[in-house]
Amino acid sequence: MSNKLSVILLSYKSGNRLINVRNQLHEVLNAASVPYELVIIDDGSLDGSFQIAEELEKKHDNVRAYELSRNYTSHYALFAGFSVINGDCAIVIADDDQQPYQLLVDLYNEWKTKGSKIIFSYRTERDDPWLTKQMALMFYRVVSSISDFKYPAKGIDTYLVDREVIDILNKDIHPINTTTFTELLRLGFNPTYFPYVRGKSTVSKSRWTFKKKVKLAKDWFFSTSSFPIKLISFTGLAVSLFAFALIVFYGYIKIFGNPDYWKFEVKGWVSIIILISFFSGLILLSLGIIAEYIFRIYEEVKNRPGYIIKKKENKNDSNS
Numbered sequence: 001m002s003n004k005l006s007v008i009l010l011s012y013k014s015g016n017r018l019i020n021v022r023n024q025l026h027e028v029l030n031a032a033s034v035p036y037e038l039v040i041i042d043d044g045s046l047d048g049s050f051q052i053a054e055e056l057e058k059k060h061d062n063v064r065a066y067e068l069s070r071n072y073t074s075h076y077a078l079f080a081g082f083s084v085i086n087g088d089c090a091i092v093i094a095d096d097d098q099q100p101y102q103l104l105v106d107l108y109n110e111w112k113t114k115g116s117k118i119i120f121s122y123r124t125e126r127d128d129p130w131l132t133k134q135m136a137l138m139f140y141r142v143v144s145s146i147s148d149f150k151y152p153a154k155g156i157d158t159y160l161v162d163r164e165v166i167d168i169l170n171k172d173i174h175p176i177n178t179t180t181f182t183e184l185l186r187l188g189f190n191p192t193y194f195p196y197v198r199g200k201s202t203v204s205k206s207r208w209t210f211k212k213k214v215k216l217a218k219d220w221f222f223s224t225s226s227f228p229i230k231l232i233s234f235t236g237l238a239v240s241l242f243a244f245a246l247i248v249f250y251g252y253i254k255i256f257g258n259p260d261y262w263k264f265e266v267k268g269w270v271s272i273i274i275l276i277s278f279f280s281g282l283i284l285l286s287l288g289i290i291a292e293y294i295f296r297i298y299e300e301v302k303n304r305p306g307y308i309i310k311k312k313e314n315k316n317d318s319n320s
Contacts (some may be wrong), residue, residue, distance in 0.1 A: 004038040005029070006087030010055060010074050012043040015096040018052050019094050022063065028101040030087040034108055038063045041081045044071035061141055066124055069308040079175035080307040091160045092180075099158055103196050107160040110194060117162040135293045156181055157283050175306030179297045239282060246275075265277060 007025060011018060024039060029036050040057075040067065042050040051064035066084060068077060078092060089111050091104050099121075107119050161169075165187060171184050184191070 002035060003112060004087040004089075005034055005104075006085035007038050007092040007104065008078065008081035008085065008090055008092045009038060009040045010043060010077050010081070010092070010094055011040050011045060011049050012071065012074070012077075013045050013047050014042075014046060014049045014052075016052065017095045018049065018056060019151075021097075022056055022060070022098075025093075025104070026060075028105060030103045032108075034105060036062065037085070037087060039081055039085050039124050040065045041077045043074065043077040053207045056311055066143070066312070067310045069310055072129060072307050074180075075179040076175055076307045078180045079169070080309055082169050082180075083146075084309070085166070088160045089160055089165045090166055092158045094158075100196065101193075103158075106196075107194060110192065111160050111162065114192070116160075116192040117165050117189040118187070118195055119160040120156050120184075120191055121158050121160075121194045121196050124158050124195045132170050159184065167234055226290075232289060235282065239279070 007029075008022060009018070011184075014021075018040065023037060032227065038056075040053040040063065042053055044067075050065065050067045053063075053067075057065045059105070064084070072080075073093075081092070088267065089108070091107060093099055093104070105119060107121060110116060110119055159181075161184065165184065168187060169183065179246045248254075250253060
């Protein structure tokens with residue numbers, strides 16, 4: 001066993017940062033005598049980033065570059081990366097220098113010495129704007145409370161996975177409306193958690209737009225929890241009991257009650273409007289939640305690829 005490490009570098013509008021990442025990565029891993037390959041996955045950049053990645057591939061034997069047919073977002077690009085790597089284990093990094101490169105060595109040594117199949121690195125601090133930090137903390141808190149898995153309070157940035165787990169991801173997981181984080185947590189393998197301090201991003205403007213964040217949150221939420229569906233059942237039962245109690249209460253007042261004691265007269269149209277409005281809103285909410293799950297079933301049965309890697313000239317490296 002060569003104990004080769006595959007480093008999956010996600011690239012989107014990365015430009016010359018790719019060169020900087022490769023150089024720093026090589027310096028740290030070479031100093032630690034870690035055998036590695038660098039696999040660059042370009043997530044549909046239109047700024048020439050892939051051409052820079054191809055130049056790195058030509059200059060260095062342990063660098064390979066792949067280009068997706070369009071921008072799929074990072075979580076789908078990760079599945080693409082896992083499908084083409086050759087290492088005995090793999091680590092995921094971004095191009096913004098937020099994850100210290102020494103972290104890769106630490107995770108690699110943890111895997112090599114202890115044999116952990118999955119090692120999650122989690123942030124002990126978040127150097128983000130106040131609103132972003134609070135929204136992230138609330139998101140992880142809510143997801144942890146309603147899902148089958150517990151997430152670190154400040155989030156997971158990257159991870160190391162063993163070849164056994166990589167093969168399972170490639171063979172058994174369909175990368176549609178899900179994330180690698182949730183699928184890895186679902187697989188089990190008693191994951192190890194490794195703390196670290198995240199650095200400041202070298203990217204001036206986040207490439208994670210609000211639309212992408214919402215899409216990721218929905219995928220994460222509905223792929224990890226059946227709570228919304230269960231909530232509909234419990235809410236329906238509770239509302240039914242409440243409505244039945246109202247019927248009994250108003251019926252008693254109408255037939256046996258003393259208007260002078262209750263200080264009001266039961267008017268039929270008031271209660272009807274209230275109940276119709278309440279149940280209409282409840283029905284629409286329930287249908288919306290059910291529709292989210294049905295939509296995901298619909299996407300699965302179409303069996304479309306979660307990503308498409310463009311064919312490389314004179315090479316047969318296409319995966320889907």
